[in-house]
Amino acid sequence: MKQKSKNKWLGSKLNKRHPQFGIQMIIASSFTMIAFATIVILSLLLYNLFSNRIVLMKTESAEQFLTQTRRTLEDYLRVNRRISDALYYSCIKNLDLSEESLDDSFNLVYESNKDNLVSIALYGIDGKIISSVPLYYNKSPDDIKAQSWFTMATHEMENLHFSLPHVQNITNDSMEGYHWVTSLSRYVEITTDGAPTHGILLIDMKYSGIEQILEKVNSGNTSDYIYLSDEFGNIIYHPKQELINAGLFVEDTINNASNPDGTYEQKIKGEEMIVLTKTVSYTGWKLVHVVSKSGYSLGLNKMRSMVILFIYNEPIK
Secondary structure, rough: OHHHHHHHHHHHHHHHHOOOOOHHHHHHHHHHHHHHHHHHHHHHHHHHHHHHHHHHHHHHHHHHHHHHHHHHHHHHHHHHHHHHHHHHHOOOOHHHHOOOOHHHHHHHHHHHHOEEEEEEEEOOOOOOEEEOOOOOEEEOOHHHHHHHHHHHHHHHOOEEEEEOEEEOOOOHHHHHHEEEEEEEEEEEEEEEHHHHHHHHEEEEHHHHHHHHHHHHHHHHOOOOEEEEEEEOOOOOOOOHHHHHHHOOOOOHHHHHHOOEEEEEEEEEEEEEEEEEEEEEEOOOOOOEEEEHHHHHHHHHHHHHHHHHHHEEEOOOO
């Protein structure tokens, strides 16, 4: 009781001597708290604005890069489509095959484009060879008719068809070597003895042409990469193909191929990714750019650290 009375007496003496002391402390504390809260809110707003802007800029950059890659790939495929058009409309449709041979025309086109091509061949609808460059002994008509490029062309006669990469499988002569190719096939009309009939025109392109384009755009990349699949998600090229074959890496190619062209967010093994997709013209193939959000973390972490330091170094009065 004595101590309590003594404290009360000291408090009354202090208030009498400094009547404004308590009010000043309250006002100063209030202003300090308001200033601190304002700094925190502004800092967080600045951080969110900065981080969103970084993600937007990176995404736009990735989209531009993907667009340029698609254009380069389409230019390469367009050259081969033009070769097919030239062979069909300038050579095959202008000849009666019972009177003239296609060998000279095929040889001329092949020699002019041999850096990109492995072979050119024309088959009857029965699978029998009509003309081919280079010349070699082909498999039986039944074996030819069983090839996927042949069946695709006969089922969808109005389109040109690009196959998945495969080992060329139309020769029995191992001395000719085995080539990794992508086939371009089409249903064509041919004339024999004045009567129209049909066949399949095949151009085997070197797969290395596609591979070189995509290897170049993936060179130097670590977490970010571009891969190519068909419309069903079957991989045509992937920079991590060896890891996929070994079961050490998984790519959601089916969903990425089925999605419309655009930008999506995914989680792969807990890591946030941005996935951009674009369709390659005339093929249905999907070009996919996978960008890891962890690639943004360096800039965002620096920004976060700066905000924290700014807050804690702000003097509190």
